[in-house]
Amino acid sequence: MKDCMADSIIYTYEGASNVRTVPFSDYGPKEIRLNKSNINVAFQDTASIWVSFNDCSTGRGYLFELPYTSGKSSIKTTAALNSIDKKFSVDPDLRAFTDRGNIFVVNVTNGKQAQMTFKENYADMDFNDIHKTLDSINVTKTKIYVKLLKEGKEVPIEKEVSL
Numbered sequence: 756m757k758d759c760m761a762d763s764i765i766y767t768y769e770g771a772s773n774v775r776t777v778p779f780s781d782y783g784p785k786e787i788r789l790n791k792s793n794i795n796v797a798f799q800d801t802a803s804i805w806v807s808f809n810d811c812s813t814g815r816g817y818l819f820e821l822p823y824t825s826g827k828s829s830i831k832t833t834a835a836l837n838s839i840d841k842k843f844s845v846d847p848d849l850r851a852f853t854d855r856g857n858i859f860v861v862n863v864t865n866g867k868q869a870q871m872t873f874k875e876n877y878a879d880m881d882f883n884d885i886h887k888t889l890d891s892i893n894v895t896k897t898k899i900y901v902k903l904l905k906e907g908k909e910v911p912i913e914k915e916v917s918l
Contacts, residue, residue, distance in 0.1 A: 759788040759811060766804050766821060775823065782819045782831055788812045793839050797848070797863040803829065805850055805863045809839040813883040816840065818850055830861065834882050842891040849918060851894050855880045858901055860894055862918040869916040871899045 761779040788811040797805040803822040809815065816835030836843050836851040836858070845851050848864045856876040860869045880888040890909065893900040896918040903910040 759790065760785070761787075761789055764806070764821065768798065768801055768823065771801070771823065775821070777821065782806075783817055783833070787817070795837065795839065797850070799863050799866070802866075803827070805861075807835055807837045807839070807850055809835075809837055814840060814885070815882050816843075816852075816885075818852055836885075836889070836892055836894075840885075842886060844891075844893045846895050849894055849896065851892065851899075853880070853889070858892070858894075858899060860899060860916070860918065862896065865918075867918045869899065869914075869918055871901070871912065871914040871916075873901070873903060873912060877903065877905075 763776055763778055765774060765776045767774040789808060790811045793811060794808040799805065801823060803820050805820050807818045815833065816837040817833055818835035819831040820829035822829050832852045834853050836845065836853060838845045848862055849860050850863055851858055851860045855878060856873050858871050877888050888904055890902040890904050897916060898913065899916055900913045
């Protein structure tokens with residue numbers, strides 16, 4: 756990184772026949788500011804790595820999966836809900852993100868996924884100022900809990916899951 760900006764991501768695993776390099780611009784806008792303490796990486800065996808981070812300027816969460824084999828589709832989102840944010844508690848094996856109407860959770864160790872709906876779409880959710888709409892979350896392997904804010908009132912939603 757130079758001046759808190761990344762230019763590429765290099766990754767591999769022990770026993771791999773090659774080292775993969777991808778331009779950082781493939782996964783996020785150039786103006787993202789990074790801090791080493793705002794980056795989290797999880798390895799899914801020899802299938803892929805999961806990179807999650809928050810922009811230092813806005814706090815916006817990012818998440819992407821980098822597969823070791825080419826041609827595999829992967830997750831790439833600019834709406835991640837990372838534990839880097841102190842109001843978001845997410846189990847270390849899990850990654851969470853939203854589309855303004857749902858929360859999606861992936862277990863990066865076994866590939867299991869879960870989803871919970873907010874029961875309506877929060878179209879005005881600003882991912883650069885997420886706490887105006889999404890106050891907090893607590894995501895475990897057995898439960899997803901979200902506290903939304905609507906017209907100044909708390910809207911808690913909870914769902915049992917098996918991840």
